């Protein structure tokens with residue numbers, strides 16, 4: 001080597017090291033965001049927020065309206081679905097599983113909406129500039 | 130002056146034809162390689178080899194011209210309109226960056242090529258982000274930068290070997 005290789009010399013090593021660090025840091029940011037990107041579901045009843053629940057945590061959420069359980073939302077394996085509903089059409093149960101941001105399940109008769117929202121804003125700006 | 134220019138042009142024309150065809154072949158090979166990062170239309174950037182070689186042996190203008198011809202032709206032959214758009218984004222950004230690094234005269238061919246591969250993918254990503262109206266796809270940037278740097282390094286080593294051997298083609 002001693003700085004005289006035909007492929008890389010001293011200047012190149014300096015520049016390429018900086019680039020390597022940049023790539024390394026961007027991977028770090030990516031992994032960091034994936035870990036903190038605790039996507040959340042937001043349940044609203046009649047347009048008002050009923051509650052927010054982390055998708056990471058498996059749970060059964062009864063949606064109670066007037067002291068009566070109208071719907072049961074289940075979170076399993078990072079996905080949410082409507083497990084039970086008192087509505088006559090059961091369309092909400094057939095809407096399946098949601099996991100990606102801004103996907104939603106709507107139970108029109110009970111006026112229950114489940115939407116996937118971001119737990120935290122992803123730090124996209126720090127990487128693009 | 131004009132006559133000289135005309136003679137030079139006629140002498141260059143067959144070579145340009147060969148270079149565009151060569152670049153097209155590389156584009157075709159590229160279209161056969163499944164290189165999927167979740168973003169439709171993204172390409173590996175093998176054709177940067179032609180750009181790097183022309184940058185060193187001919188001129189920046191010729192490097193850019195031949196690459197743009199290649200993109201339009203390849204787009205119609207093996208791609209689609211989105212493909213052309215992505216390729217233009219990648220080609221223009223990588224050309225500007227490679228040219229800048231080349232002009233400093235401080236770096237080897239390999240480094241110029243690595244810069245080209247890396248910025249090629251970033252350019253494509255910028256276009257994809259604008260087309261899909263989605264900034265979240267910038268999360269692909271780390272993987273794409275790494276892939277671009279690796280491709281660029283391979284092409285750089287290849288170009289380092291080829292450039293002295295191809296010099297005779299460009300001596301007029």
Ligand SMILES: [Zn+2]
Pocket residue numbers: 085086087089090091092093106107108109110
């Ligand atoms: Zn329902």
